[in-house]
Amino acid sequence: MYRQPAPGSCARDLPSGAGVAARGGVAAGDRWMRLAINAALFGICYPATNYLGHLRAQQSDVGGVAMAWEAAVPFVPWMVVPYMTSGLLFALSFLLVRGRGELSALGRRVAFATVVACLVFAAFPLRFELTRPTVDAALPAWLFAQLSLVDRPYNQLPSLHVAYCVIFWPALRTVARAAWQRAALAGWLLLLAVSTVFTYQHHALDVAAGALLGALAVRLLPVPSADDSRKPVSFCYAMLAGLALLAWFALGGAWWLYLCASLLLVAHAYRRRSAGFLRKRGGGHPLWIWLLYAPYLAGYRLTWQLVRLRERGRPPFVHHGGQLWVGRRLTDAEAARLPAGCVVIDLANELSETPALRAHDYRHFPLLDLDTPTLQSARPIVEAIAACAREGRSVYLHCAMGYRRSREIAQLYQEYSPQ
Numbered sequence: 019m020y021r022q023p024a025p026g027s028c029a030r031d032l033p034s035g036a037g038v039a040a041r042g043g044v045a046a047g048d049r050w051m052r053l054a055i056n057a058a059l060f061g062i063c064y065p066a067t068n069y070l071g072h073l074r075a076q077q078s079d080v081g082g083v084a085m086a087w088e089a090a091v092p093f094v095p096w097m098v099v100p101y102m103t104s105g106l107l108f109a110l111s112f113l114l115v116r117g118r119g120e121l122s123a124l125g126r127r128v129a130f131a132t133v134v135a136c137l138v139f140a141a142f143p144l145r146f147e148l149t150r151p152t153v154d155a156a157l158p159a160w161l162f163a164q165l166s167l168v169d170r171p172y173n174q175l176p177s178l179h180v181a182y183c184v185i186f187w188p189a190l191r192t193v194a195r196a197a198w199q200r201a202a203l204a205g206w207l208l209l210l211a212v213s214t215v216f217t218y219q220h221h222a223l224d225v226a227a228g229a230l231l232g233a234l235a236v237r238l239l240p241v242p243s244a245d246d247s248r249k250p251v252s253f254c255y256a257m258l259a260g261l262a263l264l265a266w267f268a269l270g271g272a273w274w275l276y277l278c279a280s281l282l283l284v285a286h287a288y289r290r291r292s293a294g295f296l297r298k299r300g301g302g303h304p305l306w307i308w309l310l311y312a313p314y315l316a317g318y319r320l321t322w323q324l325v326r327l328r329e330r331g332r333p334p335f336v337h338h339g340g341q342l343w344v345g346r347r348l349t350d351a352e353a354a355r356l357p358a359g360c361v362v363i364d365l366a367n368e369l370s371e372t373p374a375l376r377a378h379d380y381r382h383f384p385l386l387d388l389d390t391p392t393l394q395s396a397r398p399i400v401e402a403i404a405a406c407a408r409e410g411r412s413v414y415l416h417c418a419m420g421y422r423r424s425r426e427i428a429q430l431y432q433e434y435s436p437q
Contacts, residue, residue: 043118044115044116044117044118044121048118048121049112049113049115049121050112050113052112052121052122052124052125053108053109053112053113055125055129056108056112056125056128056129056132057108057109059129059132059133060128060132060178063132063133063136063261063264064132064136064173064178065168066136066264066268067136067139067140067143067172067173067264067267068139068169068170068172068173069170070139070140070143070172070267070268071139071143071144071145071170071172071173072170072172074143074172075143075145075172080143080144080145080172081144081145081147082144082145082146082147082174082221083144083174083175083221083223083224084146084147084148084221085221085222085223088148088221088222089148091148091215091216092216093150093151093216093217093218094216094217095153095155095158095159095162095217096155096158097209097212097213097216097217098158098161098162098165098213098217099157099158099161100206100209100210100213101165101179101210101213101214101217101219102161102164102165103206103210104179104182104183104210107182107183107186107190107207107210108128108182108186110190111124111185111186111189111190112124112125114189114190114193115189115190115192115193116192116193117241119241119242119243120188120189120192120241122241122242122250123189123239123240123241123242124185124189126235126239126250126253127185127232127235127236127239128182128185128235129253129257130235130238130239130253130257131178131181131182131185131231131232131235132178133257133260133261133264134231134260135173135176135178135181135228135231136173136264137260137263137264137267138175138176139172139173139174140264140267140268141267142175143172144172144174144175144224145171145172145174146171146174146218146219146220146221147221148218149218150162150218162217169219174220174221174224175221175223175224175227175228176224176227176228176230176231177211177214177219177220177224177225177227177228178228179210179211179214179219179220179228180211180214180220180224180225180228180229180232181228181229181231181232181235182232183207183208183210183211183228183232184228184229184231184232184233184235184236185232185235185236186207187203187204187207188236190203191203191204211225211228211229212225214228239253251288251386251388251389252285252286252288252289253285254285255281255282255284255285255288256281256282256285258281259277259278259279259281259282259285260278262274262275262277262278262281263275263278266278276313277313280310280311280312280313280314281313281314283295283310283311284311284314287386288386288389291386291389293367293384293385293386293395294367294384295367296311296315296367296368296384298367298370298382298384299382300376300380301364301370301371301372301375301376301380301382302370302371303315303370314368315368315369318368318369318418319369321418321419322346322347322369322418322419325346325419325420326349333345334346334348334352334420335348335352335356335414335416335420338415338428338432339432340407341357341406341407341410341411341412341413342403342407342412342413342415342428342431343356343357343360343412343413343414343415344414344415344416344420344424344425344428345414345415345416345420345424346416346417346418346419346420346421346424347364347366347369347371347372347416347417347418347419347420348372348374348375348416349372350372350373350374353372353374353375354374356378356412356414357412357414359378359379359411359412360378360379360411360412360413360414361378361379361381361402361406361411361412361413361414362375362376362378362379362380362381362413362414362416363381363382363383363399363402363403363413363414363415363416364380364381364382364383364416364417365383365384365385365399365415365416365417365423365424365427366384366387366416366417366418366423367384367385367386367387368387368418369418375414378414379411381402383395383398383399383402385417385423385427387417387418387422387423388422390426391423391426391427391430396426396427396430399415399427400427400430400431400434403415403427403431404431415427415428
């Protein structure tokens with residue numbers, strides 16, 4: 019039967035590997051993956067909003083935020099050198115940052131700054147209002163020529179260069195161990211931020227807004243602790259909602275606004291850890307839930323079909339020992355291969371249950387996908403499996419894809435049940 023964990027044994031309440039410490043070694047693959055994701059996000063969103071600003075400028079006036087005194091700001095060609103090192107620091111911050119938690123925070127902060135800034139660029143396009151003089155020196159002239167190939171004078175407020183500088187500082191300062199190294203890093207980041215003004219890329223208000231955006235990203239997205247698994251998932255859905263809103267600015271159409279609202283509702287549910295937010299009852303979802311979450315539900319249905327296709331040569335469920343079988347959501351034909359009269363325990367909230375499995379003794383214990391189960395959410399499931407075992411009944415425990423939730427609960431049951 020299920021054994022109650024002893025007080026103070028909370029370290030054993032979760033499956034091994036489910037909760038990852040916020041600090042610790044980081045695999046090189048994780049670094050490159052987060053760098054690639056954020057670079058792609060910038061590489062898609064920033065040029066897109068620059069182009070939207072260009073189109074808006076062709077249709078109507080696009081103003082700026084230059085103040086009268088800025089006409090006296092000198093143009094300093096060599097400042098393009100620190101300005102162009104932003105890309106290098108972008109890469110180095112991901113490759114050098116210490117700890118898994120710090121890497122996670124950096125990735126989210128950069129993504130947040132990118133998406134928020136690009137939404138502002140799309141909603142309120144501005145252009146740089148001063149005329150850049152001709153550059154004669156060879157190196158600065160070449161660097162400005164490269165810059166002109168990928169940049170337009172429209173993505174102004176807030177300055178992403180400056181926002182990134184604020185975000186890079188906490189990521190890189192722990193790498194610079196000596197005081198002089200930290201001072202050099204701070205000096206270079208400050209020089210980079212200031213260079214946006216002296217290269218005639220940004221106005222003073224752009225710089226101030228960029229610094230505020232960077233500080234906001236650092237403040238709102240701290241280094242996650244080991245039990246913050248729900249927050250990155252919530253954040254990802256919020257960023258996807260932001261991209262949907264950006265698509266609406268670019269393409270128009272009420273569909274994008276609906277997608278944005280639906281994804282924000284999912285993000286809110288993950289933030290609150292509301293496992294039953296889809297109101298699944300008797301194995302199905304009510305119509306009003308489909309109306310609110312159709313993109314989310316359809317996405318899971320498509321993913322489930324792709325998983326079936328990819329793993330068509332593998333069994334859809336496995337024997338986990340005793341009377342327990344573990345796997346994914348099954349088709350009616352696959353369900354026919356289960357032991358007769360078994361109890362079905364469904365952990366998935368995102369997919370309706372297979373009709374053949376609803377005919378069994380069906381029980382639903384919703385758990386959020388990609389989220390580590392808590393002791394409070396896991397205990398009734400483990401107790402239900404243990405009760406069935408005492409009665410000599412077989413149990414089929416499944417989640418949507420059979421990768422995480424069902425395996426974690428099965429491992430908990432195995433750890434706290436005598437064999």
